[in-house]
Amino acid sequence: MPERGxxxxxxxxHSYAAPVLDAVSFTVPPATxxxxxxxSGCGKSTLLxxxxxxxxxxxxxxxxxxxxxxxxxxxxxxxxxxxxxLPWLRVLxxxxxxxxxxxxxxxxxxxxxxxxxxxxxxTGVESSWPDELSGGMRQRVALMRTWLTPLPAVVLDxxxxxxxxxxxxxxxGWLLGITASxxxxxxxxxxxxxxxxxxxxxxxxxxxxxxxxxxxEDRPAPDERRREHEAGAQHGAxxxxxxxxxx
Amino acid sequence: MRTFGKQVLPVLVAVAGLIxxxxxxxxxxxxxxxxxxxxxxxxxVVWNDRALLGKHLAATAQIALAGFTLGVGVGIGVGVLLxxxxxxxxxxxxxxxxxxxxxxVILAPILIAAMGFGAWPxxxxxxxxxxxxVAIGASVAMRDADRSLVDLMTAMGASRFTVLRQVxxxxxxxxxxAGAKVAASYVVFSAIIAEWMGSSVGLGVYLQRSxxxxxMDQLFAAVGVVAAxxxxxxxxxxxxxxxxxxxSRPASYRKDPRS
Ligand SMILES: Nc1ncnc2c1ncn2[C@@H]1O[C@H](COP(=O)(O)OP(=O)(O)OP(=O)(O)O)[C@@H](O)[C@H]1O
Ligand SMILES: [Mg+2]
Numbered sequence: 001m002p003e004r005g006x007x008x009x010x011x012x013x014h015s016y017a018a019p020v021l022d023a024v025s026f027t028v029p030p031a032t033x034x035x036x037x038x039x040s041g042c043g044k045s046t047l048l049x050x051x052x053x054x055x056x057x058x059x060x061x062x063x064x065x066x067x068x069x070x071x072x073x074x075x076x077x078x079x080x081x082x083x084x085x086l087p088w089l090r091v092l093x094x095x096x097x098x099x100x101x102x103x104x105x106x107x108x109x110x111x112x113x114x115x116x117x118x119x120x121x122x123t124g125v126e127s128s129w130p131d132e133l134s135g136g137m138r139q140r141v142a143l144m145r146t147w148l149t150p151l152p153a154v155v156l157d158x159x160x161x162x163x164x165x166x167x168x169x170x171x172x173g174w175l176l177g178i179t180a181s182x183x184x185x186x187x188x189x190x191x192x193x194x195x196x197x198x199x200x201x202x203x204x205x206x207x208x209x210x211x212x213x214x215x216x217e218d219r220p221a222p223d224e225r226r227r228e229h230e231a232g233a234q235h236g237a238x239x240x241x242x243x244x245x246x247x
Numbered sequence: 248m249r250t251f252g253k254q255v256l257p258v259l260v261a262v263a264g265l266i267x268x269x270x271x272x273x274x275x276x277x278x279x280x281x282x283x284x285x286x287x288x289x290x291x292v293v294w295n296d297r298a299l300l301g302k303h304l305a306a307t308a309q310i311a312l313a314g315f316t317l318g319v320g321v322g323i324g325v326g327v328l329l330x331x332x333x334x335x336x337x338x339x340x341x342x343x344x345x346x347x348x349x350x351x352v353i354l355a356p357i358l359i360a361a362m363g364f365g366a367w368p369x370x371x372x373x374x375x376x377x378x379x380x381v382a383i384g385a386s387v388a389m390r391d392a393d394r395s396l397v398d399l400m401t402a403m404g405a406s407r408f409t410v411l412r413q414v415x416x417x418x419x420x421x422x423x424x425a426g427a428k429v430a431a432s433y434v435v436f437s438a439i440i441a442e443w444m445g446s447s448v449g450l451g452v453y454l455q456r457s458x459x460x461x462x463m464d465q466l467f468a469a470v471g472v473v474a475a476x477x478x479x480x481x482x483x484x485x486x487x488x489x490x491x492x493x494x495s496r497p498a499s500y501r502k503d504p505r506s
Contacts, residue, residue, distance in 0.1 A: 074403065075404075078403075080395060097413070098403050101404065
């Protein structure tokens with residue numbers, strides 16, 4: 001896979017009726033994951049919608065290899081907070097929707113999706129309809145769809161929210177392992193501070209609305225994070241972030 | 248056997264009940280048969296006239312079916328266009344509504360004068376009535392497509408046409424089917440009116456002749472056949488709709504355990 005650039009966000013500000021994002025700036029280097037945590041309703045999903053091109057920011061810019069992406073669709077693989085599966089497509093067609101929409105060959109995309117099924121715990125349901133799946137399975141189909149969408153950056157809005165503890169751990173393990181080899185910069189919104197500390201190379205802590213970055217927690221390398229996580233040694237960081245969110 | 252018990256039996260009981268009530272009314276009011284013929288008398292006419300009624304029925308069914316098919320097709324096309332462009336919808340909606348204000352009794356003779364006594368003017372009268380509920384249902388459903396699905400496709404960089412094909416159109420299938428069922432309940436009526444206004448064959452012609460000669464029993468016989476045709480067409484469209492729905496799997500599709 002070719003080396004890809006960083007996702008650079010510069011001073012993005014956005015309002016609906018009231019201000020939601022207040023000049024947010026950060027950089028996600030290639031092959032790394034940046035997590036965003038913050039109070040509910042602070043503007044995390046709004047930031048992702050701006051990056052996905054669904055909202056035009058009032059100020060600021062976001063660039064991917066020098067290409068403006070904020071407010072311009074078609075540059076970022078977007079995983080919405082709701083799974084947004086198309087009810088009239090079977091699992092495999094949903095999983096390859098992004099790939100096909102971005103012009104990849106249908107047969108190739110399906111072959112790749114079939115190869116991922118067991119990783120995603122979806123073996124045997126490839127020809128089911130979405131309404132036959134559990135909430136957690138739907139979310140994994142959606143995650144697969146996002147992953148197979150061949151756009152140069154990935155933004156994920158609480159992709160593990162509906163998963164049970166065990167599946168969640170498996171999917172976290174998969175994401176932790178794939179971030180470095182996938183090369184794309186990944187932005188992950190989550191409510192789960194432990195998850196952010198495990199998966200992210202950098203954790204952005206947002207303030208309440210209008211969101212500003214109040215803290216950037218730099219994290220060690222993936223192996224070190226995994227060890228910390230298993231030993232339950234993230235306490236210091238968790239308490240620090242909780243303190244920032246509470247205050 | 249279970250479908251028979253659950254679906255067909257109630258209908259048979261209802262129809263039988265209606266016939267019994269009708270028969271009792273005739274017996275107790277001693278209504279003269281030139282005003283209200285008894286069920287048995289009407290049944291006899293149907294039987295004796297079966298060859299003639301069959302010929303007329305076939306002609307009417309053909310007009311109704313052709314007009315229905317064309318109407319649903321045109322309705323989907325118009326609905327897609329109106330769902331595609333808000334400007335187009337604003338421009339065309341008054342015209343569509345106006346098209347429904349033209350009574351078939353006015354339209355049929357004009358079309359027949361222009362196109363002759365063939366099947367086409369009658370089919371067009373039926374089409375005009377049938378396309379409307381489909382077009383309106385489809386255009387509203389296309390416009391109100393699930394926002395989160397549209398956003399998803401947009402974020403992927405999908406063109407408006409791709410969004411239409413992948414999200415808006417499949418999401419409109421239930422509305423199109425509902426519109427087609429409404430249309431199916433109109434088409435026999437419009438076909439009869441069109442035949443009445445000028446034709447040599449069809450149940451409309453049979454009805455008109457029976458009425459002109461005050462043959463109440465024939466009139467009732469024809470009305471019975473017309474009603475059966477209407478119900479048959481409606482059932483056919485409902486059945487086709489179920490098949491399409493089962494295949495296209497919209498969000499709202501769940502097998503209703505009561506039906
Ligand atoms: N389309 C909209 N129109 C008006 N206000 C909106 C719209 N979308 C979001 N908001 C408001 O913007 C604010 C931020 O919403 P957003 O969905 O980004 O929050 P969030 O941080 O993702 O919250 P959560 O963690 O609960 O998902 C909220 O106060 C919300 O009410
Ligand atoms: Mg959110």
